[in-house]
Amino acid sequence: xxxxxxxxxxxxxxxxVLLAFLTGCASDAELDTLNPQGPSARQIDAxxxxxxxxAIVVFIFVFAGxxxxxxxxxxxxxxxxxxxxxxxxxxxxxxxxxxxxxILVVISVFTLTTLRSLNSTEANAFALEVDxxxxxxxxxxxxxxxxxxxxxRYYLNGLDGVDLTDARHLPPADIVTAGQMxxxxxxxxxxxxxxxxxxxxxxxxxxxxxKDAAPGRVHPWKLEAxxxxxxxxxxxxxxxxxxxxxxxxxVAMTPDDFRAWIExxxxxxxxxxxxxxxxxxxxxxxxxxxxxxxxxxxDNGGADLVSNAAPNLTHLMSRTTYAGGIFNMxxxxxxxxxxxxxxxxxxxxxxxxxYAEGRRGMPAMGLDxxxxxxxxxxxxxxxxxxxxxxxxxxxxx
Numbered sequence: 001x002x003x004x005x006x007x008x009x010x011x012x013x014x015x016x017v018l019l020a021f022l023t024g025c026a027s028d029a030e031l032d033t034l035n036p037q038g039p040s041a042r043q044i045d046a047x048x049x050x051x052x053x054x055a056i057v058v059f060i061f062v063f064a065g066x067x068x069x070x071x072x073x074x075x076x077x078x079x080x081x082x083x084x085x086x087x088x089x090x091x092x093x094x095x096x097x098x099x100x101x102x103i104l105v106v107i108s109v110f111t112l113t114t115l116r117s118l119n120s121t122e123a124n125a126f127a128l129e130v131d132x133x134x135x136x137x138x139x140x141x142x143x144x145x146x147x148x149x150x151x152x153r154y155y156l157n158g159l160d161g162v163d164l165t166d167a168r169h170l171p172p173a174d175i176v177t178a179g180q181m182x183x184x185x186x187x188x189x190x191x192x193x194x195x196x197x198x199x200x201x202x203x204x205x206x207x208x209x210x211k212d213a214a215p216g217r218v219h220p221w222k223l224e225a226x227x228x229x230x231x232x233x234x235x236x237x238x239x240x241x242x243x244x245x246x247x248x249x250x251v252a253m254t255p256d257d258f259r260a261w262i263e264x265x266x267x268x269x270x271x272x273x274x275x276x277x278x279x280x281x282x283x284x285x286x287x288x289x290x291x292x293x294x295x296x297x298x299d300n301g302g303a304d305l306v307s308n309a310a311p312n313l314t315h316l317m318s319r320t321t322y323a324g325g326i327f328n329m330x331x332x333x334x335x336x337x338x339x340x341x342x343x344x345x346x347x348x349x350x351x352x353x354x355y356a357e358g359r360r361g362m363p364a365m366g367l368d369x370x371x372x373x374x375x376x377x378x379x380x381x382x383x384x385x386x387x388x389x390x391x392x393x394x395x396x397x
Contacts, residue, residue, distance in 0.1 A: 030232035031203075031205050031232060031233070031234060032205065032206070033045075033048075033205040034048075035206060036206060037206040037207060037225060037226055037227070037229070037231060038206065038207040038208065038223065038224045038225050038226055039188075039224050039226075040118055040207060040208040040209070040222060040223070040224065041205065041206055041207050041208055041209075043114050043117055043118060044114065044118070044208070044209050046114075047110055047111060047114045050110075051107055051110075054103060054107070058100075058103070118208070118209065118222075119220070121188065121190050121220070121222055122188055123138070124138065124139065124187065124188055125137065125138055126138075126139050126184060126187055126255075128156060128259060128262055129259065129263065130156055130174075130262075130266065135156060135157070137156050137158070138158050138190070139183070139184070139187050139188065139189045139190060140155070140158065140159050140189070140190045140191070140192065141153065141154055141181060141183070141189060141190075141191055141192075142154075142155065142159070142162075142164060142170070142173070142191075142192045142194070143181070143191050143192065143193045143194070143202055143213065143221075144167050144170070144194055144195065144196060144213070144309075145193075145194070145195040145196070145197075145200030145201075145202065145213035145235065145239070145246075146195065146196045146197055146200075146309065146360075147197050147198065147239060147240050147241075147242070147246075147354075147355070147360040147361070148235075148239065148240065148241070148242035148243065148245060148246040148324050148352075148354065148360070148361065149178055149179060149246060149311065149323070149324040149325070150178065150179060150181075150202070150235075150246070150248040150324075150325075151176065151177075151178050151309065151311065151312075152176070152177050152178070152180075152181040153170065153173035153175070153176050154173055154174050154175035154176075154177075154262075154265075155173050155174060156174045156175075156262075157174075159192060164192055164194055164218045165216060165217075165218065166216070167194045167195060167196045167215065168196050168309075172299075174266065175262070175265045175266065176293075176312035176314075177265070177311075177312065177315070177318075177319065178311035178312065178319070178322075179247075179248060179249065179311070179319055179321050179322060179324065179325040180248070180249045180250075180251055180319050180320070180321065180325070180394070181248065181249070181250045181251070182250075182251045182252075182253060182258065182261050183223065183225065183250060183251070183252050183253070183258065184252070184253060184254070184255045184258035185225045185226065185227055185228045185229075185252040185253060185254060185255070186224070186225070186226070186227075186255070187224065187255075188222055188223075188224045189222060189223045189224065190220065190221075190222050191211070191220065191221040191222060191223060192218050192219075192220060193211050193212070193213045193218070193219045193220075193221050194213055194214070194215070194217060194218050194219070195213040195214055195215045196215065196309060197215060197239075197360070198215065198239050198240065199212055199213065199214050199215070199237050199239065200212070200213040200235050200237050200239050200246070201213065201235055201236040201237035202221070202233070202235070202248070203233050203234055203235070203236045204223060204231050204232070204233040204248070204250050205233070206225075206231045206232075207223045207224065207225055207231050207250060208221065208222065208223055210236050212237060213237075223250060225250065225252035227252070228252050228253050228254050228257070229252055229393065230249055230250070230251050230252075230390070230393040230394050231249065231250040231252065232247070232248075232249055233247065233248045233249065233250065234246070234247050234248070235247070235248075240355070240360075241353045241354065241355060242324065242352055242353050242354060242361070245323075245324055245326045245352055245353075246324050246325075247321075247324060247325035247326060247396070248325055249321065249325060249394055251390065251394065261318075264315070264318065264383075264384055265314075265315055265318070268295045268296025268297075268314070269294045269295060269296045269297055269314050269315075269381070269382055269383075270381055270382075272377075272378055272381050274377060276373065276374050276377035276378075277374070277377040277378045277380075277381050278378075279374040279377075279378075280374035280375040280376070280377050280378025280379070281297075281378045283367070283371055283374055283375050283378075284375065284378060285297075285298070287365050287367070288313075288365075288375075291309075291310035291362075292310045292311065292312070292313050293310075293312050293313070293314070294312075294313050294314050294382065295312070295314040296314070310362070313379070313382055314382060314383065315382060315383030315384070316329075316379055316382040316383055317329070317379070317380060317381075317382050317383040317384065317385055318383035318384055318385070318386060319383075319386075320386055320390060320391050320394040320395070321394060321396055322341075322344070323344060323348070323351065323352050323362075324352065325396065326352060326396060327340050327341075327344065327351075327396070328340070328394075328395055328396055329341070330385070330391045332391070332392060332395065333388075334385065334388050334391055336376075336380060338376065341376060341379070342372050342373075342376060344362075345365065345367060345372050345375055345376070346364075346367065346372060347364045348361070348362040348363070348364060349361065349362075349363065349364055350364075
């Protein structure tokens with residue numbers, strides 16, 4: 001009866017396994033771990049490939065042995081006799097103990113070697129022009145996870161003397177952005193990964209593996225992109241309500257483009273000229289400045305330090321995503337996606353699940369339609385729009 005049941009269900013099980021395998025295949029997957037685009041990711045891939053092939057061989061031997069034993073010693077219920085019982089075989093037991101041990105020892109050696117390389121850093125310097133002079137910046141970025149978005153802080157004078165142990169009260173940084181980390185291609189970027197609330201996990205699969213972001217701790221990590229481009233990532237540690245909607249991107253630029261980006265990011269926000277934008281600035285001051293910061297307007301301490309930190313908006317329009325990287329700022333043709341931005345301002349909890357009453361997520365501000373128009377008019381003055389190439393490359397589905 002059991003054999004008959006297996007014969008009936010076997011094809012269905014095979015089809016289910018095949019469908020599961022096919023659904024995991026995609027030619028343009030944003031989070032493809034098998035398409036390394038940097039030295040660290042290539043080291044991980046170089047370790048994964050041989051281990052995967054060894055696992056396939058082991059699977060074939062185990063499955064084949066199990067099938068042979070099942071077929072040879074199956075009970076066909078023709079009689080009540082049992083096959084001869086064999087208790088132990090010293091040679092076989094030694095074989096299936098020693099061989100797996102040797103395989104695991106070899107894999108462990110290569111794994112530890114790869115881990116040591118991934119956790120090593122090299123001292124490098126990148127020339128930046130700051131305040132009219134040239135600064136040798138050691139490429140370091142502080143990565144801060146928070147329910148449910150990522151913040152990136154650039155300290156252009158280095159991290160020596162910067163206390164990162166309490167991510168809720170970080171010292172002011174030269175540049176603060178959210179959702180998108182911008183780096184120069186071909187440079188090793190050292191990261192200091194931490195969290196303001198619960199444990200998150202930072203993962204840009206094309207550039208490196210995962211690194212936990214834990215409150216009260218600073219975990220070193222590194223990224224390097226071979227070529228300019230956009231590399232997608234995702235929080236990979238379950239962190240609450242909108243964990244699956246906590247995304248990030250790394251935008252790698254040519255060194256010259258990166259220097260231009262730094263120079264633009266160091267500029268304070270421009271004063272609004274149009275009447276609607278001025279009204280929007282007043283609404284921002286009364287409704288938004290409790291949590292958000294705009295350099296040159298309300299950067300005198302306060303919101304950036306006590307709000308559990310909302311995204312810095314100084315150069316909002318230079319970013320192409322917002323709300324934890326789930327919404328596009330621009331249409332593919334480069335025009336502002338006004339409909340989505342207005343929906344976010346109208347009732348953000350309806351657009352992305354959050355816990356605003358616990359200061360985790362943006363609350364519904366209760367703005368009327370005229371106020372929403374004015375706030376949008378003000379926000380579009382904050383920062384320079386990226387190129388159409390970057391807008392197209394960073395578009396999220």
